[in-house]
Amino acid sequence: MTQPSPPAQPSRGPTDHEVRAQIVDAATEYFTRYGYEKTTVSDLAKEIGFSKAYIYKFFDSKQAIGEVICANRLAAINAAVNEAVAEVSSATEKFRRFFKTLVASGSQLFFQDRKLYDIAAVAAATPWPSVRGYEERIRQLLSDILRQGRETGEFERKTPLDETVNAIFLVMKPYFNPLQLQYNLDSAEEATTQLASLVLRSLSP
Template sequence: MVTISPNGHSLSFFFVESRLGHMKTPPPYPVSGRGPADHEVRDQIVAAATEHFSRYGYEKTTVSDLAKAVGYSKAYIYKFFASKQVIGEMICAACLQEIEAEVGAAIDGVDRPPEKLRRMFKAIVEASLRLFFQDRKLYEIAASAATERWQTALAYEGRIQKLLQGVLEEGRQSGDFERKTPLDETTMAIYLVIRQYLNPLLLQHNLDFAEEAPARLAGLVLRSLSP
């Protein structure tokens, strides 16, 4: 098992240990792989790949590089993963699950839908900034996922939209939010507002406003939702 070292790559190991290393059930994000999902060799390959990507970057790393790093042949790695992208998707999925978990925890137990929405915006921005930019090399994986529209990225967007829609439905039932606009239209419009802090390609262009964005965007959205 890979251990956390003080060399600046602790985030990458956190991904593996907290999500991939102990994954016994299929993740909520679709990732195609080969071999048993809980095989210890599979975990070792992902752990080694995460460390290697963190040091050298996703684009510059080949499956041959990973084979050398993990101590197995290239052919053996292909028994578990069809391509380097599949390994990247597993790491990306772990990152996205962490963000979704933080957003869910931020609104869990909050009674009023308007406050849920405020906390949702705040959690999305804070978690995205931390997980996407603490490790610039691993950021390349998230950027590739967004650029190439990997299934992990698409599934993540859909799950965030579903979470947002749930908050909006609660607000309509409580009388806090207007009901005239079709729910799907409202959900998508608000999602597009916050998407600039969810999508890594857009996020890097909005860092100057990240500190004030959650409160200002949530306030604007809440005023538009007034009944």
């Protein structure tokens, strides 16, 4: 007796994650060529070969796509900073590397392609959630370094920690915020070295 053949399995299409990644990759390339501000969702749909309605199934706006691109780049900066800080043990050297790597990585990622800078500028001006999260991670790492320095006796302990963190954050911001960094880019390397030394002197016990 012939056994019935099992039903054919439906061919598996791309997952939602794969489609989202495809849209983000295509958008990144398109923004690189034409800029974020000048691109519409219709432009992206035509470039990718999707309908505009299909893109809206995964992203509710152009900004939502830009958010992912921005978040990816900020995550790369965070990874570079964390790696640089982890390589040294003293809080003093951690701070120097923290500041230097933050500015160097930001300069490279934000300014290696002027078209993609559009996204960074728009994100910082609003600011987008990805930028607010990025700045919060900077504050947290700065707080961790200062707390370590106080515990090891490298830094003074009299000033409230949150006040110290906020003051140093404001000193650093012109060199990691893309809207401000564009005006400080030529002197950023020298300035960050000098400012790091100034901050560290103010932290001496």
